Amino acid sequence: MSEEFLRIFAREKLATLKSRGLLRALRETERHATGITRRNHRELISFSCNDYLGLSHHPDIVKASLQATRQYGVGAGGSRLISGNNPLYAHLEASLARIKGTEDAVVFGSGYLANVGVIPVLAGNEDLILMDDLCHACLFAGATLARSRVISFSHKNTSELTRLLKKYRKSYRHCLVLTDGVFSMDGDRAPISKLFELCEHHNAWLMTDDAHGLGVIENGHGSSIVNGHAIPVPLQMGTLSKAVGAYGGYLCTSKDVADLIRNRARSFQYTTGLPPGNIAAAIKALEIIEMDHQLVNTPLIHAQRFAKAVGLPEPESPIVPILLGDSEPALLAAQYLEQQGFLVVAIRPPTVPDGTARLRCTFSASHTENDVDRFSSAIKKILNSNE
Ligand SMILES: *Cc1c(COP(=O)(O)O)cnc(C)c1O
Numbered sequence: 001m002s003e004e005f006l007r008i009f010a011r012e013k014l015a016t017l018k019s020r021g022l023l024r025a026l027r028e029t030e031r032h033a034t035g036i037t038r039r040n041h042r043e044l045i046s047f048s049c050n051d052y053l054g055l056s057h058h059p060d061i062v063k064a065s066l067q068a069t070r071q072y073g074v075g076a077g078g079s080r081l082i083s084g085n086n087p088l089y090a091h092l093e094a095s096l097a098r099i100k101g102t103e104d105a106v107v108f109g110s111g112y113l114a115n116v117g118v119i120p121v122l123a124g125n126e127d128l129i130l131m132d133d134l135c136h137a138c139l140f141a142g143a144t145l146a147r148s149r150v151i152s153f154s155h156k157n158t159s160e161l162t163r164l165l166k167k168y169r170k171s172y173r174h175c176l177v178l179t180d181g182v183f184s185m186d187g188d189r190a191p192i193s194k195l196f197e198l199c200e201h202h203n204a205w206l207m208t209d210d211a212h213g214l215g216v217i218e219n220g221h222g223s224s225i226v227n228g229h230a231i232p233v234p235l236q237m238g239t240l241s242k243a244v245g246a247y248g249g250y251l252c253t254s255k256d257v258a259d260l261i262r263n264r265a266r267s268f269q270y271t272t273g274l275p276p277g278n279i280a281a282a283i284k285a286l287e288i289i290e291m292d293h294q295l296v297n298t299p300l301i302h303a304q305r306f307a308k309a310v311g312l313p314e315p316e317s318p319i320v321p322i323l324l325g326d327s328e329p330a331l332l333a334a335q336y337l338e339q340q341g342f343l344v345v346a347i348r349p350p351t352v353p354d355g356t357a358r359l360r361c362t363f364s365a366s367h368t369e370n371d372v373d374r375f376s377s378a379i380k381k382i383l384n385s386n387e
Pocket of ligand 1: 110111112113136138184209211212239240247248249
């Protein structure tokens with residue numbers, strides 16, 4: 001009986017989603033070393049992938065991963081604090097700290113786990129969290145777990161943040177300000193210098209999520225570099241699963257904060273360490289990111305070429321959104337592009353605000369200029385037919 005109610009509950013929820021054009025389905029997708037993606041037995045060029053540098057298939061990285069797997073096995077065998085702290089972690093954390101210019105780094109199982117782990121260690125129920133309203137879902141999840149007073153400010157609005165700091169800061173013990181460095185659905189960059197200055201002035205801690213910055217902007221160093229200057233953002237988290245091409249998350253910070261996080265973050269303590277092959281892959285990928293500036297700069301150059309061709313403003317990152325309003329036109333556009341041989345997934349609410357369904361196009365060093373130009377022509381057809 002109760003099993004039947006459960007089934008009805010699920011069906012009704014799904015029917016609501018379907019009626020609002022929000023039903024999602026998993027589609028099998030094979031990504032190949034050639035840069036080609038296969039779906040439904042068709043070969044597509046993907047503009048929907050976060051593997052910005054094509055490193056997930058880089059032969060040296062695959063080799064490093066296989067070698068570590070042979071040496072240490074496929075799984076970690078325990079959490080890092082018990083028996084899963086493979087010697088490769090020290091190398092990986094040192095590389096991350098060097099690239100980000102911090103004293104130390106802590107590696108987590110994923111970016112999501114990093115955010116839900118770090119935020120509750122630094123803020124609790126006597127504290128205030130102020131966050132950009134377009135922050136990634138896992139920053140909101142971390143803020144919720146912290147049980148702090150959480151107030152979001154409108155996207156990149158530093159005057160509004162100033163007002164909130166003036167009004168509320170004094171009533172709370174600690175204050176954490178959260179932002180994406182590069183916003184995942186819009187590709188624009190946070191006003192890091194101004195945010196840092198405000199945090200200094202009001203005794204607040206700035207935490208940036210650089211998932212889409214590391215490896216693709218500022219010669220790979222990410223969003224804390226502004227006009228060539230390193231802003232000493234005290235808490236810089238990110239992921240190893242985008243430009244780095246592997247899997248995992250990290251926080252780059254001071255030695256003391258890193259030690260506190262290793263002691264207190266629950267999503268660090270109560271979860272298994274990363275597979276050793278994955279740690280070795282990330283180390284090798286970061287080596288390539290540090291050395292090969294031409295590779296690292298290619299995704300943004302492609303994005304700029306595309307934006308110019310279709311008449312959009314110059315992008316600040318390799319993410320270029322094409323806003324189409326409702327979910328329906330976004331889905332139709334994605335279908336059309338698939339017929340033309342391109343994979344671009346329609347991003348719909350609640351991932352993005354209502355009325356801002358979009359094609360989120362991401363550019364990769366695996367694309368050729370010819371790929372970018374053919375893709376630009378297809379997008380122009382969509383934009384013209386919408387006018
Ligand atoms: C992808 C993403 C994450 C999550 O990282 P994972 O390693 O995939 O869990 C966090 N923040 C932002 C902004 C992201 O785009």
